[in-house]
Amino acid sequence: xxxxxxxxxxxxxxxxxxxxxxxxxxxxxxxxxxxxxxxxxxxxxxxxxxxxxxxxxxxxxxxxxxxxxxxxxxxxxxxxxxxxxxxxxxxxxxxxxxxxxxxxxxxxxxxxxxxxxxxxxxxxxxxxxxxxxxxxxxxxxxxxxxxxxxxxxxxxxxxxxxxxxxxxxxxxxxxxxxxxxxxxxxxxxxxxxxxxxxxxxxxxxxxxxxxxxxxxxxxxx
Amino acid sequence: xxxxxxxxxxxxxxxxxxxxxxxxxxxxxxxxxxxxxxxxxxxxxxxxxxxxxxxxxxxxxxxxxxxxxxxxxxxxxxxxxxxxxxxxxxxxxxxxxxxxxxxxxxxxxxxxxxxxxxxxxxxxxxxxxxxxxxxxxxxxxxxxxxxxxxxxxxxxxxxxxxxxxxxxxxxxxxxxxxxxxxxxxxxxxxxxxxxxxxxxxxxxxxxxxxxxxxxxxxxxxxxxxxxxxxxxxxxxxxxxxxxxxxxxx
Numbered sequence: 209x210x211x212x213x214x215x216x217x218x219x220x221x222x223x224x225x226x227x228x229x230x231x232x233x234x235x236x237x238x239x240x241x242x243x244x245x246x247x248x249x250x251x252x253x254x255x256x257x258x259x260x261x262x263x264x265x266x267x268x269x270x271x272x273x274x275x276x277x278x279x280x281x282x283x284x285x286x287x288x289x290x291x292x293x294x295x296x297x298x299x300x301x302x303x304x305x306x307x308x309x310x311x312x313x314x315x316x317x318x319x320x321x322x323x324x325x326x327x328x329x330x331x332x333x334x335x336x337x338x339x340x341x342x343x344x345x346x347x348x349x350x351x352x353x354x355x356x357x358x359x360x361x362x363x364x365x366x367x368x369x370x371x372x373x374x375x376x377x378x379x380x381x382x383x384x385x386x387x388x389x390x391x392x393x394x395x396x397x398x399x400x401x402x403x404x405x406x407x408x409x410x411x412x413x414x415x416x417x418x419x420x421x422x423x424x425x426x427x428x429x
Numbered sequence: 430x431x432x433x434x435x436x437x438x439x440x441x442x443x444x445x446x447x448x449x450x451x452x453x454x455x456x457x458x459x460x461x462x463x464x465x466x467x468x469x470x471x472x473x474x475x476x477x478x479x480x481x482x483x484x485x486x487x488x489x490x491x492x493x494x495x496x497x498x499x500x501x502x503x504x505x506x507x508x509x510x511x512x513x514x515x516x517x518x519x520x521x522x523x524x525x526x527x528x529x530x531x532x533x534x535x536x537x538x539x540x541x542x543x544x545x546x547x548x549x550x551x552x553x554x555x556x557x558x559x560x561x562x563x564x565x566x567x568x569x570x571x572x573x574x575x576x577x578x579x580x581x582x583x584x585x586x587x588x589x590x591x592x593x594x595x596x597x598x599x600x601x602x603x604x605x606x607x608x609x610x611x612x613x614x615x616x617x618x619x620x621x622x623x624x625x626x627x628x629x630x631x632x633x634x635x636x637x638x639x640x641x642x643x644x645x646x647x648x649x650x651x652x653x654x655x656x657x658x659x660x661x662x663x664x665x666x667x668x669x670x671x672x673x674x675x676x677x678x
Binding site: 256257258259260273274275276277278279282284293294295296297299300303304323331334335336337338339340341342345346372373374375376 | 457458459460461462484502503505525526527528529531540543544550552554555556557558559560562563574575576577578579580581582622623624625626627628629630631632659
């Protein structure tokens with residue numbers, strides 16, 4: 209079997225989307241890992257929906273762990289000059305009001321129109337979306353970081369999502385362990401692929417027809 | 430007579446909560462900011478048929494202690510959340526954004542009660558939940574938001590186009606009691622918080638008929654900087670101090 213990108217490498221690719229001065233909200237999982245790969249010449253202000261802007265890196269020692277300073281994943285983070293605290297209504301005003309420049313979330317399915325399903329496998333089961341619906345609708349730009357296919361290689365990028373939707377037409381870019389795909393009006397554009405993979409092989413694991421970018425290249429890290 | 434909202438005990442502060450009340454509970458997951466002592470007092474008081482409104486009402490200390498033993502999370506030493514009331518059979522409905530366990534495979538009391546058909550859940554996206562609570566405080570009956578459009582949460586709700594985009598109508602949550610947690614209070618009920626423990630607490634203050642604040646410390650009137658007060662006293666009816674101050678507030 210051909211090698212696919214591991215989570216750390218995907219997180220590294222996600223971090224390449226960070227631009228100097230951006231306010232960024234990272235979801236649980238691979239997105240949160242991207243905070244470890246901020247380029248040195250860029251200053252990123254992280255937002256956490258539980259009411260914190262501009263916090264520092266994850267706590268690395270027990271002395272640094274403060275029950276009053278956690279991110280939305282429940283991880284202990286650290287103080288940093290410039291940070292601010294606020295309540296949940298204010299926090300989601302920032303989100304809904306399009307003040308968050310970039311949000312990166314995990315995904316279960318993304319459709320060719322950029323619909324996202326990431327909170328429930330079936331509406332018959334008890335689910336919980338937390339802040340995902342607000343973030344998906346409200347972020348100025350939404351990136352989904354997920355594996356390209358299911359464990360048994362069924363496509364997760366589909367013509368239409370089969371799982372309950374998080375939000376319609378909200379995804380701008382999909383970063384997977386095989387490819388980087390942009391959602392456009394014309395359809396899904398395959399822009400980058402993992403080393404040793406061909407566009408045809410990525411297409412086989414993708415339901416909708418991919419438009420291969422003229423400047424298709426290996427995933428840039 | 431001088432204004433003094435300080436109650437001597439948590440039990441006295443929740444003594445008049447009747448059966449069938451709608452209760453807002455602050456906090457966010459296992460971190461600080463949950464009014465654990467007020468929740469325990471309400472469990473002792475025994476009010477039934479409650480509706481809990483909280484972001485995550487159903488985790489519970491048992492689940493978190495199990496996850497803590499497995500090295501997955503850490504919880505404050507005196508932690509309890511709304512799941513205590515769920516476990517005691519005092520809850521008929523939960524309005525929340527995340528009823529599930531924070532760890533795949535682990536089950537919390539709310540999930541068990543829902544599976545048994547004993548508790549009903551109304552799912553609300555986190556930001557809409559905060560705004561429905563804030564709306565109640567601000568005297569707004571309902572509002573339109575794009576969150577939830579074209580999802581299963583849109584069903585049965587009024588929709589309307591604004592700037593060409595569909596929005597759903599969401600109603601204020603009318604509550605009877607708000608149980609919140611803050612860092613410092615004075616006897617008028619002015620509150621300041623600490624770090625991310627502010628979360629839903631400051632939103633819920635004033636959003637119910639009676640707001641009860643559990644605080645680390647009660648300071649003399651005048652000690653809180655008026656420029657830095659987060660929750661003005663008007664929103665708070667009762668204040669109770671926690672038994673001891675520990676590291677991290």
